Amino acid sequence: MTRETRTFISPSEIAGVQFECTKCHAKVTIPMRTDRNIEVPTQCCVCNDYWFSSVMDTRHRAVVTAIDQLTKVAKMVSELESQGVNLSIAFQLATHENTVA
Ligand SMILES: [Zn+2]
Numbered sequence: 022m023t024r025e026t027r028t029f030i031s032p033s034e035i036a037g038v039q040f041e042c043t044k045c046h047a048k049v050t051i052p053m054r055t056d057r058n059i060e061v062p063t064q065c066c067v068c069n070d071y072w073f074s075s076v077m078d079t080r081h082r083a084v085v086t087a088i089d090q091l092t093k094v095a096k097m098v099s100e101l102e103s104q105g106v107n108l109s110i111a112f113q114l115a116t117h118e119n120t121v122a
Contacts, residue, residue, distance in 0.1 A: 026116055027113055027116065028113070028114040028116055029111035029112065029113050029114070030111060030112055030114060031098065031109065031110065031111045031112075032091070032094050032095035032098045032099070032110070032112075033095055033098065033099055035053055035091065035095060036052060036053060037050045037051055037052045037053055038050065038051050038053065038059065038088055040061070040062060040072075042065035042067065042068060042070060042072070044065065044068055044070045045065060045067050045068040045070070047065055047066065047067035047068065049062065049066055053088075053091075053092060053095070054092070055092060055095075055096060058085055058088070058089050058092075059085075059088055061076075061081060061084050061085050061088065063075060063076060063078070063081060098110050
């Protein structure tokens, strides 16, 4: 028997963004905010490895912009749902198939 599990997440369920240092694998999670952009760290808080040269690094700004856009999507979906649109939007997460003998 093959069982397939599908996991969906609506934008409003995104509570935070996790950053993982690829050098030491320390993780930090920053809560999503709707009132302003979250502060994306420029370096690891454990091993101090620099992820970006500064907040002016275009790659850092790209991460900030991407997270900001995600926040806007969550806001737009929430507004649609509050306007009586009979539609719910969720994103499917990539999962692995489980095989049960
Ligand atoms: Zn680190």
